[in-house]
Amino acid sequence: MIILYSLEWEKGKWSWGNIVKSLLKELEYIFDEIISVDYKSWRTSRGGDKVIIKKDKNSFFLSQNVKQLEKLGRYSSGAYDKTICRLGGLRSFQISPLRSKNYLQRMSKCFAIVATNDKLKIIAELVNDRVYLIPNGLDLEKWVCMEKPFSHNLSNMVVGFVGNIKTKEKCDYKGYNIIEDTCNMLGLELKTALFGPDQIPHEEMQEKFYKEIDVLVLLTDGEGCSNTIMESLACGIPVITTREAGYHGEKLSHEINVLFSEKNRKDLKDQLKKLQQRPALYKKISENGRLFTEEHHNVKRVAQEYREVFKSCVDIDTNKSYKEKMVTTRKTMKKNKNSIRDDEIEYKDTTIVTIFDDERFDKRYVINLYNMLCRNIKYPFKFVCMIDDSINLPEIKGIEFQIIDDLLSSRWYKVDLFKPGRFESERVLYLDLDTIVMDNVDDLLSVDYTFSSLKPWNKTNQNIGLINTGIMSWENKKCTFIYKNFSEEVMDEYPDAQTYISEEIRKNNNEYVPIQDFFPGIYSFKKSCKSRLPAEDAKIICFYGKPLIHKCKKEWIGRFWK
Numbered sequence: 001m002i003i004l005y006s007l008e009w010e011k012g013k014w015s016w017g018n019i020v021k022s023l024l025k026e027l028e029y030i031f032d033e034i035i036s037v038d039y040k041s042w043r044t045s046r047g048g049d050k051v052i053i054k055k056d057k058n059s060f061f062l063s064q065n066v067k068q069l070e071k072l073g074r075y076s077s078g079a080y081d082k083t084i085c086r087l088g089g090l091r092s093f094q095i096s097p098l099r100s101k102n103y104l105q106r107m108s109k110c111f112a113i114v115a116t117n118d119k120l121k122i123i124a125e126l127v128n129d130r131v132y133l134i135p136n137g138l139d140l141e142k143w144v145c146m147e148k149p150f151s152h153n154l155s156n157m158v159v160g161f162v163g164n165i166k167t168k169e170k171c172d173y174k175g176y177n178i179i180e181d182t183c184n185m186l187g188l189e190l191k192t193a194l195f196g197p198d199q200i201p202h203e204e205m206q207e208k209f210y211k212e213i214d215v216l217v218l219l220t221d222g223e224g225c226s227n228t229i230m231e232s233l234a235c236g237i238p239v240i241t242t243r244e245a246g247y248h249g250e251k252l253s254h255e256i257n258v259l260f261s262e263k264n265r266k267d268l269k270d271q272l273k274k275l276q277q278r279p280a281l282y283k284k285i286s287e288n289g290r291l292f293t294e295e296h297h298n299v300k301r302v303a304q305e306y307r308e309v310f311k312s313c314v315d316i317d318t319n320k321s322y323k324e325k326m327v328t329t330r331k332t333m334k335k336n337k338n339s340i341r342d343d344e345i346e347y348k349d350t351t352i353v354t355i356f357d358d359e360r361f362d363k364r365y366v367i368n369l370y371n372m373l374c375r376n377i378k379y380p381f382k383f384v385c386m387i388d389d390s391i392n393l394p395e396i397k398g399i400e401f402q403i404i405d406d407l408l409s410s411r412w413y414k415v416d417l418f419k420p421g422r423f424e425s426e427r428v429l430y431l432d433l434d435t436i437v438m439d440n441v442d443d444l445l446s447v448d449y450t451f452s453s454l455k456p457w458n459k460t461n462q463n464i465g466l467i468n469t470g471i472m473s474w475e476n477k478k479c480t481f482i483y484k485n486f487s488e489e490v491m492d493e494y495p496d497a498q499t500y501i502s503e504e505i506r507k508n509n510n511e512y513v514p515i516q517d518f519f520p521g522i523y524s525f526k527k528s529c530k531s532r533l534p535a536e537d538a539k540i541i542c543f544y545g546k547p548l549i550h551k552c553k554k555e556w557i558g559r560f561w562k
Contacts, residue, residue: 026220056470060084060313065537066092069106078222082107086118086307087113087244089224091173093380098220100380111313114306116225117247132309135225135247138234145236146211154276159183160237161214161412162228164195175219175242175263210235215275220245230297233257233289235546238282240271244397244527251296255281257288264394283427293534347445353384355404355413355431358391360548368561370399373438376539379445382425386413412470414497418482425476429453434469438560441539447473451505453515454542457524459490465503470524470542472516481508510512529554 010288012249054445061083063069069085083109093100107113108127114134124131161179165171183190193200195207200208210216216232216239223229224245230248234237240259243249254259263272267402355370366385375385382400387393388410405416416422417430429444455469461468482504494500505512518520521539523529533556534541537546549561 001356002539030242034424060087060310062310063110064088066103066107069110071102074450080106081111081215082313083110084112084114085110085308086315087124087224088118090222093123095533112189112309114309117223118250119246119374120224125379126378130309132305134302134305134309135296136227136230137297137299138230139299140234140294140297141229143206143293145234145286146206147236154214154279154282156189157214157276158189158191158212159272160191160193160209160216160232161218162193162209162216162231163218166196168474173221175217175221178219178263178265178268181216182265182272185265186269186272187432208234210237213237214274215240216461217241217261217268217272218245219261219268219397221263222246223248230293236286236290238275238285238289240268242397249297252292255285257285257292259285262394263397266394278521295383296501299546306522308318345443347379348446348447350379350429350430351382351423351425351427352429353383353386353423354431356388356393356433357410358388358411361433363393363396364550365531366393366399367396369431369433369435369437370396371562372443372560373440374398376437376443378440378442381445384423411496412486412491412500415461415483415486417472418460418474418479420477420480420483423476426472428472428476430469430472432542432544434549435470435542436549436557436561437539437540439521439539440536441519444473445514447518449473449513450475450478452513452515453505454522455516455525465502465506466498467505467512467514469501470544471540473515525552 017394017459047432058553063085064084065083065088069080069083069505082153088272092103104123104127107124112127112130113124113128114132116133116135117126118133121131121133133278153192159179161176163174164174165172165174165176171177180190191209191213193205210232214237216228216237218226218239218241220226220229220242221543224242226245229239229245238259239248239252240261241247241248242263243260245252250256252260254260259271259274260265276287332435352373373381384400384402385393385396386402386404388407392467404413405419408416414430427445427447447531451472451474453472454470456462456466456468482501485504486500491501494503519539521537522533523537523538523541525541525543525546528534529541549557
């Protein structure tokens with residue numbers, strides 16, 4: 001039996017290639033023969049036959065990442081049935097909703113998916129019944145703690161950075177410029193190990209890089225299971241990273257085995273100074289970081305977990321009755337209108353947007369709303385916060401800031417949401433900033449109505465035909481009339497954006513449907529939650545006016561608003 005691996009790992013320049021060496025050793029116990037080359041080389045070596053994969057019934061495949069499934073699909077879609085696909089990072093699903101949809105379709109055909117963090121696991125479970133959470137691993141007999149003397153002078157601390165910053169996009173994604181500027185500001189040496197022709201060979205990284213740094217910094221917008229962080233922890237080097245650092249952002253604990261920083265110069269400066277000024281904390285994080293790798297990143301255990309996945313693939317391949325059962329199961333799932341396998345993925349390319357009002361809210365509201373959405377939406381989405389150009393909010397990972405038209409006063413800000421070209425997505429979902437998202441809201445990304453919004457909580461407003469603009473969902477290109485019809489005369493005629501939008505929708509859209517009619521579980525804090533916990537089916541709690549969320553003393557609020 002043969003495994004085809006899609007990366008020429010023998011070069012061994014970067015960490016994943018070395019991980020595979022240990023992985024393949026474990027897999028030798030299952031397979032008679034292992035070939036490890038990229039698809040193009042393998043096809044060429046077999047005479048360029050484009051259907052060779054289909055003919056070779058004893059081949060099983062390991063795809064390093066979701067992008068490489070496309071290469072396999074060019075030669076034979078049937079090969080997916082024997083493919084284990086490893087999801088290496090979130091960035092593949094953040095670049096383009098359309099590309100993400102294609103990835104999901106291919107993933108649905110694979111035998112199994114290996115996710116390297118919880119968010120990737122959630123995405124994979126949308127389309128595949130066999131999903132395994134397996135982080136990356138290291139040979140911990142070779143990767144040893146550096147045992148730096150904790151009495152060394154931390155005022156001359158050396159900061160380390162590892163990564164690929166060959167493009168501006170990648171540089172921004174890793175936060176390199178912020179790290180460089182902060183080191184210059186503090187007078188600290190920054191030592192780098194960069195991907196490219198002059199990079200340090202992986203087998204020399206311990207001696208030539210980790211041994212010479214005191215702390216590793218990676219201000220990432222999103223990782224799978226960062227090899228850089230894993231290696232640093234194994235060496236007993238403290239790590240400063242973001243909470244978006246994939247597996248490590250999910251599993252590590254602030255000031256226990258890591259320091260978390262927001263992606264800005266001020267917070268990074270504070271975390272670096274904290275390490276400089278508190279040697280006991282430095283020692284604690286160093287020792288606990290090593291313990292973390294021993295618990296989570298031992299490559300022998302990681303490889304054994306991969307081995308079990310492949311073994312189940314071999315066992316099922318030889319079990320005809322099981323295969324027939326799976327064919328029946330797949331046909332049943334395709335009939336289910338809620339299934340998102342193959343071409344039946346129903347979610348819409350959506351931008352989720354909110355508006356920041358600095359007179360009532362602070363940055364916690366922006367961060368917490370984004371975090372709640374990330375926890376309760378399985379699909380990729382873009383998050384935009386609209387702000388007045390006078391507001392100076394710090395950079396926040398995963399959040400794009402757009403400036404509101406400076407000719408509009410705050411009571412008319414929502415009109416600017418409908419400006420032609422404001423958003424590029426198929427649909428837009430708007431949420432007021434003082435909203436708590438408690439449970440899964442995926443269905444809000446599959447709305448078909450041209451425009452929908454909340455039904456007012458106040459019966460008087462319902463009777464006079466007002467809509468509640470606290471939550472709105474609309475088809476982007478079909479609702480630009482709201483902006484185009486706006487004028488100075490409108491501001492004289494209507495008291496605010498809510499009244500104006502209500503009238504425009506009434507005049508231009510006869511099929512308006514309140515969100516509550518198709519999405520149950522939305523409650524008003526004032527109407528339903530002031531004296532008791534929200535109902536069991538609660539998914540969204542809407543605050544408006546007073547009290548503000550951060551001033552409420554209800555215990556349940558703290559469990560969700562974070």
